[in-house]
Amino acid sequence: xxxxxxxxxxxxxxxxxxxxxxxxxxxxxxxxxxxxxxxxxxxxxxxxxxxxxxxxxxxxxxxxxxxxxxxxxxxxxxxxxxxxxxxxxxxxxxxxxxxxxxxxxxxxxxxxxxxxxxxxxxxxxxxxxxxxxxxxxxxxxxxxxxxxxxxxxxxxxxxxxxxxxxxxxxxxxxxxxxxxxxxxxxxxxxxxxxxxxxxxxxxxxxxxxxxxxxxxxxxxxxxxxxxxxxxxxxxxxxx
Amino acid sequence: xxxxxxxxxxxxxxxxxxxxxxxxxxxxxxxxxxxxxxxxxxxxxxxxxxxxxxxxxxxxxxxxxxxxxxxxxxxxxxxxxxxxxxxxxxxxxxxxxxxxxxxxxxxxxxxxxxxxxxxxxxxxxxxxxxxxxxxxxxxxxxxxxxxxxxxxxxxxxxxxxxxxxxxxxxxxxxxxxxxxxxxxxxxxxxxxxxxxxxxxxxxxxxxxxxxxxxxxxxxxxxxxxxxxxxxxxxxxxxx
Amino acid sequence: xxxxxxxxxxxxxxxxxxxxxxxxxxxxxxxxxxxxxxxxxxxxxxxxxxxxxxxxxxxxxxxxxxxxxxxxxxxxxxxxxxxxxxxxxxxxxxxxxxxxxxxxxxxxxxxxxxxxxxxxxxxxxxxxxxxxxxxxxxxxxxxxxxxxxxxxxxxxxxxxxxxxxxxxxxxxxxxxxxxxxxxxxxxxxxxxxxxxxxxxxxxxxxxxxxxxxxxxxxxxxxxxxxxxxxxxxxxxxxx
Numbered sequence: 075x076x077x078x079x080x081x082x083x084x085x086x087x088x089x090x091x092x093x094x095x096x097x098x099x100x101x102x103x104x105x106x107x108x109x110x111x112x113x114x115x116x117x118x119x120x121x122x123x124x125x126x127x128x129x130x131x132x133x134x135x136x137x138x139x140x141x142x143x144x145x146x147x148x149x150x151x152x153x154x155x156x157x158x159x160x161x162x163x164x165x166x167x168x169x170x171x172x173x174x175x176x177x178x179x180x181x182x183x184x185x186x187x188x189x190x191x192x193x194x195x196x197x198x199x200x201x202x203x204x205x206x207x208x209x210x211x212x213x214x215x216x217x218x219x220x221x222x223x224x225x226x227x228x229x230x231x232x233x234x235x236x237x238x239x240x241x242x243x244x245x246x247x248x249x250x251x252x253x254x255x256x257x258x259x260x261x262x263x264x265x266x267x268x269x270x271x272x273x274x275x276x277x278x279x280x281x282x283x284x285x286x287x288x289x290x291x292x293x294x295x296x297x298x299x300x301x302x303x304x305x306x307x308x309x310x311x312x313x
Numbered sequence: 314x315x316x317x318x319x320x321x322x323x324x325x326x327x328x329x330x331x332x333x334x335x336x337x338x339x340x341x342x343x344x345x346x347x348x349x350x351x352x353x354x355x356x357x358x359x360x361x362x363x364x365x366x367x368x369x370x371x372x373x374x375x376x377x378x379x380x381x382x383x384x385x386x387x388x389x390x391x392x393x394x395x396x397x398x399x400x401x402x403x404x405x406x407x408x409x410x411x412x413x414x415x416x417x418x419x420x421x422x423x424x425x426x427x428x429x430x431x432x433x434x435x436x437x438x439x440x441x442x443x444x445x446x447x448x449x450x451x452x453x454x455x456x457x458x459x460x461x462x463x464x465x466x467x468x469x470x471x472x473x474x475x476x477x478x479x480x481x482x483x484x485x486x487x488x489x490x491x492x493x494x495x496x497x498x499x500x501x502x503x504x505x506x507x508x509x510x511x512x513x514x515x516x517x518x519x520x521x522x523x524x525x526x527x528x529x530x531x532x533x534x535x536x537x538x539x540x541x542x543x544x545x546x547x548x549x550x551x552x
Numbered sequence: 553x554x555x556x557x558x559x560x561x562x563x564x565x566x567x568x569x570x571x572x573x574x575x576x577x578x579x580x581x582x583x584x585x586x587x588x589x590x591x592x593x594x595x596x597x598x599x600x601x602x603x604x605x606x607x608x609x610x611x612x613x614x615x616x617x618x619x620x621x622x623x624x625x626x627x628x629x630x631x632x633x634x635x636x637x638x639x640x641x642x643x644x645x646x647x648x649x650x651x652x653x654x655x656x657x658x659x660x661x662x663x664x665x666x667x668x669x670x671x672x673x674x675x676x677x678x679x680x681x682x683x684x685x686x687x688x689x690x691x692x693x694x695x696x697x698x699x700x701x702x703x704x705x706x707x708x709x710x711x712x713x714x715x716x717x718x719x720x721x722x723x724x725x726x727x728x729x730x731x732x733x734x735x736x737x738x739x740x741x742x743x744x745x746x747x748x749x750x751x752x753x754x755x756x757x758x759x760x761x762x763x764x765x766x767x768x769x770x771x772x773x774x775x776x777x778x779x780x781x782x783x784x785x786x787x788x789x790x791x
Contacts, residue, residue, distance in 0.1 A: 076328050077352035084354060089554050090329065090568065097474055098531055113555035113662065115562060126531055129506020181521055183445065235575055262519040267607020267656040282659055292576055292604055315567050321737035323593060337770055365770055368745020418744040420760055423591065508626065532567055 075121070075188035079175065082192035091120075094234065100150050102231055104213060105239065108146070108154030109283035116141035120217075121191045123150050129179040134167035134186055134205050135210055136194070143200070145191045147182070150213035157212065168204030176238040177275040218242045224310040227286070229256075231301055236294030240307045252312035254278040256288050257299045263312075274298070314360070314427035317413065321431035330359075333473065337365040339389050341470055343452060344478065346383070347393030348522035355380035359423075360430045361390050363507065368418035373406035373425055374443050375433070375451060382439070384430045386421070389452035395518030457481045463549040466525070468495075468542055475533030479546045481525040491551035493517040495527050496538045502551075513537070553599070553666035556652065560670035569598075571711065576604040578628050580709050582691060583717065584620070586632030587761035594619035599661075599669045600629050607657035612645035612664055613688055614672070614681050622680070623669045625660070627689035635690065646682030696720045702788040705764070707734075707781055714772030718785045720764040730790035732756040734766050735777045741790075746770070 077218070079086050091110060095102045097160070103124035111120050125132075135148035137155060139162045144152050156162060162190035167173075169184060172193050185237045190203060199283035218241050225246060231239040245262070254261045264279040268291045276295060281287035288307065290298045314402045318325050330349060334341045342363035350359050364371075364386045374387035376394055378401045384393050387405070395401060406412075406425060411432050416424035429442060455465035459481050464485060470478040486503070504516040507530045515534060519542070520526035527546065529537045556576045557564050560762050569588060570596060573580045581602035589726070603610075613626035617640045622630050626644070626734045634640060645651075645664060650671050655663035668681060696705035696719050703724060709717040722778040725742070732739045746769045756775060759765035766785065 076330070077349060077357070078355070080328070081352070081354045082328075088328065089558070091554070091567065110555060112625075114560070115555070115559045117712040118555070127508050130508040179518075180507065180518060184521075268658065269605050279658060280656075282662075315569070316588065316593070319565075319567070320591070320593045340761065369747040417758075419746065419757060423760075475572070540762050 075123075075184050078184055078188040079192040079195075082189055083196040086192060086195050089114075095124050098124070099231075100126070101213060101215065102233075104153045105231055105283045105285075107152060111144070111155070112140075114142065116199055119143045119145060119191045119195050119264060121187050122146040123183040124151055124181065125149065128182050132211075133207070134136065134182060134190070135207060135308060136165045136190060137210065138163045138200055143191075143194060145187050145194070147187075148207070148211050150211050153212040153215065154209065156210055162209050163200070164207040165200065166204040166207050169202055172198070173308060178304050182237050189265045191269060215241055218245045220245060220246070224305065224308060226308045228307060229288075229301060231283075231307040232296050232303060236290070236296035236298075237281065238288040238295050238299075238301060238305070238307075239281060240243065240288070242307065242309065244280045244284050244286070247280075247309065249277075250312040254286070254288070255308045255310070256305060259299060261288070268292070286299045314362075314423050317423055317427040318431040318434075321428055323433060324367065324433040324507045325434050328353075332484065334363050338470075339363050339365070339471075340452060340454065343392045344388045344470055344522045344524075346391060350381060350383070350394070351379075358382045358384060358434050360426050361385040362426055363390055364388065367421050371450075372446070373421060374446060375404045375406060375429060376449065377402045377439055381489065382428050382430075382433060384433070386426075387446070387450050389450050391449065392454065392513070395449055400523060403446040403449050404439065405443040405446050408441055408543070411437070411442060413440070419477040424517040443523045454480055457485060461483070463547060465533040465545065468527075468540065468544040470522075471528070471535050471542060475535035475537075476520065477522060477526070477530070477534050477538075477540060477546075478522060479525045479545070481546065481548065483519045483523050486519075486525065486548065489551040490517075491549045493525070493527070493546065493548050495544060495546045498532070498538060498539050500527070553601075553662050556662055556666040557670040557673075558669055561674040564670060567592075573602050576602070576778075577604050577709075578604070579691060579693065580711075580742055581629045582631045583709055583761045583763075585630060589620060589622070589633070590618075592620065597621045597623060597669045597673050599665050600624040601661040601665055603627065606660050610689070611685070612660060612668070613685060614643045614645060614668060614678065615688065616641045619640060621669075621672060621673070623665050625665075626685070628689050630688065631690040631693065633708065633746045634688055634782065641678070642685040642688050643678065644682040644685045650676070650681060655703045693719055694740050696724060698724070702786060704784065704786045706785060707766075707779065707783040709761075710750055710774050710781060711729050714768070714774035714776075716766040716768070716773050716777075716779060716783070716785075717759060717761060721783065722758045722762050722764070725764065725787065728790040729756075730757055730788045732764070732766070732785065732787050734783060735779050737777060739766070752776070 133148040172190045197292040227240045227242040229238045230241045251264050263277045265279045271277045271291050273292045274294040276290050289295050372387040375381040379402050411429045413424040466479045466481040467479045468477045500517045504518045510516045510530050512531045528534050611626040650668045653665040705718045705720040707716045708719045718747040733740050739756045743757045749755045749769050751770045767773050
């Protein structure tokens with residue numbers, strides 16, 4: 075992909091964000107796009123490829139929002155960009171002038187997404203990529219459920235350190251928190267950083283994706299608590 | 314290596330291709346060089362270091378072909394560049410002006426290959442690197458055997474997802490394929506992409522190295538099929 | 553971190569050194585800083601973040617020595633830069649103008665160290681970062697013990713290939729070596745490269761960090777010798 079980009083746009087500045095997403099983990103990819111893209115300069119083109127359905131019916135897509143552009147498969151990878159409300163434009167990748175000749179049905183990253191990004195970065199028009207898309211795909215990530223006394227959600231992602239990311243966003247925690255319960259553990263309040271609790275003790279904090287996370291200070295929460303994706307998590311307000 | 318290059322040529326554009334080759338797996342390195350180098354712009358200098366024999370008798374080498382340059386150990390890492398027929402030039406790295414002072418016998422990547430690449434990228438002459446090499450080392454990768462009704466080869470590389478790369482090249486599959494047999498499995502025809510078959514089902518396809526690969530849709534073929542390097546693979550023509 | 557740097561200093565040249573340090577392994581980070589920084593050009597700003605105590609009492613720090621700058625947590629990560637004797641200047645990161653607005657207590661890499669590095673790289677004054685630091689933190693890495701007939705140390709780091717790094721520096725081996733003993737093994741002399749010994753045989757050599765290392769040619773020394781961090785190592789002079 076990098077070679078293809080540099081052949082089309084030799085002055086492009088390439089930045090590796092991550093190559094550590096599991097092969098088919100679209101949710102993890104979506105969280106990285108959510109958490110990181112806003113820190114990049116206006117004009118950045120984000121190419122993201124987590125693409126288990128490559129070669130099948132899924133579309134390729136280009137999104138534009140807030141001065142940034144996103145290129146990749148239309149499989150939910152950009153869910154969190156799409157859920158930010160109006161102001162988003164989307165195009166299906168259809169113009170063969172933007173692709174390598176005879177793109178391989180398996181290597182869309184190299185043969186389609188990389189060249190599209192390179193052409194856009196070197197001045198090609200967003201509108202010329204292909205027709206407008208009204209209904210980009212979004213992941214069916216379960217919504218947390220609010221009640222009188224708190225909010226209930228679940229674990230949607232576990233990173234390589236065993237930290238557990240829930241579907242509860244920072245913006246949904248509008249009141250002081252008495253406790254966070256998960257598995258057999260009840261955690262008191264929300265920490266601001268890991269070393270606020272003793273080593274090997276669990277804590278809850280807002281993580282780099284802007285979501286409530288359960289971690290263990292200097293430990294692996296998934297292993298220590300015996301939890302997996304889908305584990306239920308419950309926040310109780312402090313009165 | 315990056316620091317050394319930037320000290321010699323501060324304007325060099327550095328591109329990471331991969332750091333995930335197993336420590337001594339020259340075949341894997343050779344496949345990456347084969348599969349990726351042609352996508353890079355003319356003038357690219359490829360530095361590749363998979364070097365179990367470092368410090369011993371093996372030469373350092375610089376190759377030039379089709380406007381691109383390759384720098385690394387002369388241990389077979391460039392086998393697939395060499396087997397493309399005439400038009401290749403090779404020099405042994407012998408000129409100490411191209412190396413760090415007193416190169417460490419173990420860190421040729423840092424002390425020899427990186428500075429050679431940096432000097433070449435900043436305008437030094439290919440010819441001044443050292444004497445011509447007539448016989449660069451190539452890997453003894455077994456050739457697939459053609460017969461009346463098909464072609465027989467073997468698995469030469471397994472990637473971290475468990476996909477099995479054979480020694481049968483796309484260019485050797487000149488007829489329609491009835492079946493591909495490996496281990497206890499017979500696969501019907503060649504797929505163009507993973508999701509052409511159902512989840513957990515095996516398939517055969519041409520991979521990113523231009524070689525016939527056995528994979529399992531959303532699975533790990535090496536584990537699912539219980540196969541290792543050297544496993545025999547057989548393609549049968551359709552009539 | 554990369555996005556933050558590029559927003560502040562769009563012309564910055566970013567170089568990835570490593571993302572493979574274990575989560576809390578300050579010693580490994582310190583060794584990488586020791587081994588690699590001197591190969592980078594004058595003017596390089598090294599950002600290093602291995603930071604188990606983030607959010608707690610530990611300071612953020614900027615060091616300057618020999619024309620290079622180091623940014624990160626003041627937790628011992630720069631121990632080997634500090635132990636090079638006089639000529640080092642240190643400042644505590646205190647000036648909020650150098651940080652993102654409202655820095656997150658857990659993500660100092662992104663919100664503090666990256667912007668500090670970006671501002672320094674774009675011309676901000678070292679002195680304006682914050683007050684002078686007289687006593688930067690250093691790791692209590694045990695010193696090897698010299699005796700009449702040799703020197704005794706211990707293993708302080710094991711890399712992902714199983715190579716064992718000791719605390720004995722190249723500069724402390726001023727005499728010819730008869731043997732190096734570790735665990736149940738006695739190794740004769742110091743090798744210059746791996747393939748000097750037969751496959752699967754142990755050897756001692758000076759590694760990329762400038763320290764005495766025990767390795768196994770084409771093997772994993774930690775596994776083969778059954779050794780862990782803290783294992784005692786003993787060098788005996790030849791006469």
